[in-house]
Amino acid sequence: xxxxxxxxxxxxxxxxxxxxxxxxxxxxxxxxxxxxxxxxxxxxxxxxxxxxxxxxxxxxxxxxxxxxxxxxxxxxxxxxxxxxxxxxxxxxxxxxxxxxxxxxxxxxxxxxxxxxxxxxxxxxxxxxxxxxxxxxxxxxxxxxxxxxxxxxxxxxxxxxxxxxxxxxxxxxxxxxxxxxxxxxxxxxxxxxxxxxxxxxxxxxxxxxxxxxxxxxxxxxxxxxxxxxxxxxxxxxxxxxxxxxxxxxxxxxxxxxxxxxxxxxxxxxxxxxxxxxxxxxxxxxxxxxxxxxxxxxxx
Amino acid sequence: xxxxxxxxxxxxxxxxxxxxxxxxxxxxxxxxxxxxxxxxxxxxxxxxxxxxxxxxxxxxxxxxxxxxxxxxxxxxxxxxxxxxxxxxxxxxxxxxxxxxxxxxxxxxxxxxxxxxxxxxxxxxxxxxxxxxxxxxxxxxxxxxxxxxxxxxxxxxxxxxxxxxxxxxxxxxxxxxxxxxxxxxxxxxxxxxxxxxxxxxxxxxxxxxxxxxxxxxxxxxxxxxxxxxxxxxxxxxxxxxxxxxxxxxxxxxxxxxxxxxxxxxxxxxxxxxxxxxxxxxxxxxxxxxxxxxxxxxxxxxxxxxxxxxxxxxxxxxxxxxxxxxxxxxxxxxxxxxxxxxxxxxxxxxxxxxxxxxxxxxxxxxxxxxxxxxxxxxxxxxxxxxxxxxxxxxxxxxxxxxxxxxxxxxxxxxxxxxxxxxxxxxxx
Numbered sequence: 001x002x003x004x005x006x007x008x009x010x011x012x013x014x015x016x017x018x019x020x021x022x023x024x025x026x027x028x029x030x031x032x033x034x035x036x037x038x039x040x041x042x043x044x045x046x047x048x049x050x051x052x053x054x055x056x057x058x059x060x061x062x063x064x065x066x067x068x069x070x071x072x073x074x075x076x077x078x079x080x081x082x083x084x085x086x087x088x089x090x091x092x093x094x095x096x097x098x099x100x101x102x103x104x105x106x107x108x109x110x111x112x113x114x115x116x117x118x119x120x121x122x123x124x125x126x127x128x129x130x131x132x133x134x135x136x137x138x139x140x141x142x143x144x145x146x147x148x149x150x151x152x153x154x155x156x157x158x159x160x161x162x163x164x165x166x167x168x169x170x171x172x173x174x175x176x177x178x179x180x181x182x183x184x185x186x187x188x189x190x191x192x193x194x195x196x197x198x199x200x201x202x203x204x205x206x207x208x209x210x211x212x213x214x215x216x217x218x219x220x221x222x223x224x225x226x227x228x229x230x231x232x233x234x235x236x237x238x239x240x241x242x243x244x245x246x247x248x249x250x251x252x253x254x255x256x257x258x259x260x261x262x263x264x265x266x267x268x269x270x271x272x273x274x275x276x277x278x279x280x281x282x283x284x285x286x287x288x289x290x291x292x293x294x295x296x297x298x
Numbered sequence: 299x300x301x302x303x304x305x306x307x308x309x310x311x312x313x314x315x316x317x318x319x320x321x322x323x324x325x326x327x328x329x330x331x332x333x334x335x336x337x338x339x340x341x342x343x344x345x346x347x348x349x350x351x352x353x354x355x356x357x358x359x360x361x362x363x364x365x366x367x368x369x370x371x372x373x374x375x376x377x378x379x380x381x382x383x384x385x386x387x388x389x390x391x392x393x394x395x396x397x398x399x400x401x402x403x404x405x406x407x408x409x410x411x412x413x414x415x416x417x418x419x420x421x422x423x424x425x426x427x428x429x430x431x432x433x434x435x436x437x438x439x440x441x442x443x444x445x446x447x448x449x450x451x452x453x454x455x456x457x458x459x460x461x462x463x464x465x466x467x468x469x470x471x472x473x474x475x476x477x478x479x480x481x482x483x484x485x486x487x488x489x490x491x492x493x494x495x496x497x498x499x500x501x502x503x504x505x506x507x508x509x510x511x512x513x514x515x516x517x518x519x520x521x522x523x524x525x526x527x528x529x530x531x532x533x534x535x536x537x538x539x540x541x542x543x544x545x546x547x548x549x550x551x552x553x554x555x556x557x558x559x560x561x562x563x564x565x566x567x568x569x570x571x572x573x574x575x576x577x578x579x580x581x582x583x584x585x586x587x588x589x590x591x592x593x594x595x596x597x598x599x600x601x602x603x604x605x606x607x608x609x610x611x612x613x614x615x616x617x618x619x620x621x622x623x624x625x626x627x628x629x630x631x632x633x634x635x636x637x638x639x640x641x642x643x644x645x646x647x648x649x650x651x652x653x654x655x656x657x658x659x660x661x662x663x664x665x666x667x668x669x670x671x672x673x674x675x676x677x678x679x680x681x682x683x684x685x686x687x688x689x690x691x692x693x694x695x696x697x698x699x700x701x702x703x704x705x706x707x708x709x710x711x712x713x714x715x716x717x718x719x720x721x722x723x724x
Contacts (some may be wrong), residue, residue, distance in 0.1 A: 006531060010524040017521065114338075123342040125547060129579065135556040143530055146555045149523070219520050220547030224339035224387070228518060263524045264531075267513045271485065 002141030007264050008257075009140050013149045015256025016156035017215065022233035023159055023248050024207030030199040031180050032241030033099055037106040038086065039208045039233060040226030046209030047216040047225055048117060049078035051126035054216070058130055065150035067131045070152065071216070075209035082113075083205040087198050095197075110226070118223050127222040130219040143249060152214060159207055160249055167245065176200070181241075235274060239281045241288025248287055299714045304588070309561060321575035325526035328380045329373065329635070331357070334393070334411025335435075335624070337385040340518050340544030344571040345413045345620040347435060350383060350622035351559055351613050352409070356628045357381050361609065365629075366600045368662065374632050375639040377646065382406055386413060390420035397421050407649070408433065410627045413620070415439035415458075416485040422451045431656075432651045438589070439487045440495075440715040442672025450653050450677045454630035454668055455623045458492045458540065459715035460707045461567040461587050464682040467707070468500035468585060468700055469536060469565070472686075476500070478508045480534035480562065482525055485514040485544060492540035498719040510534040514554050518545060522552050536585075542568040547576060554579035570594065571618045573687070577694035584687045586696055591665045592619035594696045595683035602664040626663035630670075630678075633661040669704065672711045679708040 025039045053074040054067050086109060094102050135147035167173040178186045179196045187193045212225070219225070236255055240247025255274055262273045281289060312665065333353045336346025359365050363372040373379045382404050384396050393412075400406050409425065409432045412418045418437035418701050423446070425432035432451050434442070438458035442451070469476060479500055483489030493512060500507055510532035513525040526549075529537055537659045541549050550572060553559060566572075570588035573580060580586075588595050593616070596602045605625060609617040617625075633654035638647035641655070657675035661668055671679045681704050685696030709718035718724070 003531065006527050010527050013523055014521060040380050118338060123338060123347055125343045125544065125575070127547070127551070127575065129554070131578075132551065137555065143527055144556050145523075145527075215520075217551050218548065220343075220544040220551065222340045222343055222544045224518070227518075228520060260524050263513065264528055267528070268509065268527075268641070270514070271516050 002143070003264065004192065005140050006143050007101070007260050009143075010263070011253075011257035011260035012153060013145070013256075014259060015252045016149075016153040017211070018236055018256055019252035020152065020159060020207065020211040022212070022236040022252060023163065023245070024204035024211075025233045026237040026240065026243055026245065026248040027163065027207070028204035029237065030202060032095075032197055033243075034091070034106065035099065035234075035242075036201075036204070037103065037110045037230055038113060039205070040230035041110050041117075042083070042205040042216075042226075042227045043212035043225035044117055044193070044213030044223075045074040045078045045082060045113070046127065047219075047221045048121050048212075049074035049223045050213035051128050051214040052121070053077075054128045054131065055126065055241035057121045057140040058128070064134055065131055067134070071131065071213045072210065075213035076277060079206040079209045081200060083202040084198060086205075087201040090240055091206060092194065092197065093202065110230070111207050114223065114226070121223075123223055125222045126216075127175060127220060128217050130217070137235075148217070155210065155214060156252075159210075160245070163245055232274075235278050238288055240292040241285075244288065244290035247288055247290030274275050306405065312537040316674050321445055326408060328378045329370045329408070330404065331381050331628075331631075332395040332397075332404065332406035332409040332411065333381045333624075334396070334400070334409065335384045335620075336385050336387055336413055337382075337383070337491070338421075339387040341413055341542070343386075344543045344546070344618065346386065348571075348613075348615075348618050348621040349413070349435065349624040352609065352617060352624040353381055353383070353628060355608055355612055356625050360628075360632065366604050369629055369632060371636060375634040375644075382517040385409070386417060388413065389647070390414075390416050391440050393417045394420050394424050394600060397424055397432075397475060398428070398499065398610060399558050402430045405458055407431070408427055408612065408631055408652070409629065410435055410624070412437050415491070417439075418442055418453075419487060422446060422448060425451050428513045429649060429655050431631070433631055433656075435623045436589075437488070439491045441487065443677045444714045447674060452630075452653075452670070453673070454627045454663075454670070456590055456678055456680050456682070456704075456708060457715065458488065458567070459495050459709065459719075460679070460682050460704075461540070461589055462492055462495035462499060462538075463499045463707045463719065464684055465538070465565050465567055465585060465587060467494060467702055468684040469500070471700060472698070473563070475663050476504050476507060476535050478510050478532075480510045480512070480529055480532050482513040482515070482529060482549065483536040483538070483540050484517045484542075486517050488529045488542075489514060489517075489540055489704050493538065495538065495715060495719060496538045496540075496565075496567075498716065499723075515545075518543075520548050525681075526553050527555055527560055529558060530556060536563045536565050538565045538567070540567045542571065542585050554581075569687075571620065573606060573694050573696075574616070577689060577692075580687050580694060582686075582688050584686055586687050587625070587682075587684055588619040589682075590619065590680050591683050591701070592622035593617070596622065596664060596702075597666045599664075599666075601662060605664040622663070622665050626665060626668060629663055630656065630659070630661055630668060634659055671704075672708060674711075679704040684709050 049069045137144045236251040240251030336342040413436045415437040434453040440457040483493040564584040567587040569586040570593045638651040638655035643652045681702045685699035688697045
């Protein structure tokens, strides 16, 4: 029983991390039809900004409990600097181009931002271990888990529920759905599509940066941090259906649980199972589990 | 057009005539060394950059003739040395392309490099095809010279076999009643070979031992909470890990609050690279390896003292084992180059002559004596050392250090590591 509980808890913690990392990617695709590879860069930027700011905060002897707010603030600040710059300065000129071209542009940006990170922060690792252990631990049987993991679960729930509420229960959400459905008609009806694109790109990128910021206390923050996240996020959003919020949530839960089961019971197939699940889903539902119906345009 | 042709012909003749009268010494072209190591990615900080810093220090000091005996001759045999430094990041295919560029475009004389075992395995046959002297400075998989035979490829650092046999022997010394083991290693050549050697060695030394779990996450996965739960749940007597770079750091960061290496004794075969950065996350009593007699295990001699002092002065941090291995690799090639040059009547030796001189060579590095004794004289063996961590006054140290002679932790010539271990280290 304890073993099953451990499998579930590990699966949920990993799913939460995956969802935070991936939800921004699915949001941007859903609204803007961009497979955004710079998502990984924002994750890395969030981690670096958090490591620097939180490191400085703790080094100055400020209250450690407020370091969680500093992690969040770092992600917000770094996104507000880079995301509007990228969207207004480059991407908005590319919207008329093919999706593949935009994907390649975001890939090029990803490489540029990787080098920018190296120029700004160098190649030495940054560590901010303190927030990870600050909240103590909780036990599942004989296993101990840092309570910090519950923050990740809380963040995942807050971002998922918050986005769902925004999209389904607010006027802005209705307008956004209109933009998703048909940007040209929305524009003709007086919706400021450009502003929606800017806000969506910034929000999606911010979610990636928040993921990076809250991962920073658990890893060594080094160049290349965002690469793995892009691949995993892509697997999650493809399983769930590109652009689908519930799909991203389900995709993250599936990947998290399948990975946890395999590590506990058959560790040699850990890597295989994630992509096997993805292949299996695509074989039966080529557009993902929650693919959105698309209006046929003539 | 005719004037242009005439002018070109005159200029060319003048240039050739001038060249003919330049003294012979001025013809001594610098020896170009291609240095390949991680300058980006998770392996840059613990390995790539310390190795690059060591290469820069050594080349600068060699050219100035400041390295202690027996390396006091300037450059290589009096000829200055220059480095072409390349990033090892990217796939093995990328590294093969970069290697070809180094040889065919940059025209390097020697290539010294490679941290990743996968890259070493991919580059070795290409080095042989291009007939370019190549010295692997860090990668650990024993397969390179056990599954292949090369004329131009060398490795002046010992293999992972030594690290894992050494760790198993240490455990035999301090935990004679060992019952269970577990492991977490990266899922590629280095991690798999390390675990295979460790598991086989332990099974030889403790015939009734049980393997509780062997975790093999993807290289640079970063998230290990689930693996840590499994390892904690299995409660083995020791947990072996050959994790390196950011993966090792992430494992320590995520494992420490959960008491991973407090519950079971940690055996970190490459742990030395993290010992200063993550001292708070490494509990006392962890078995710490440095892939040889490097770092805290380096001998007290003039060469080592000079190296540590010079490295710290330049980089403000002590050299880690990757820095030692790079230094050793450069000094090995220098020793071979000068031996070949002497045999060649003082003239610049060819790649074939240097390769022949490096075969079966014995030379001194800052970590002690290096013998190119196995792999048909292309693979180094050294003594190794292990110790247990102990934090004293907030600083991590190693205590209860045990040293194992090279022959005790490396297979003899012509015997594969796995066979040697299976045969009871005979």
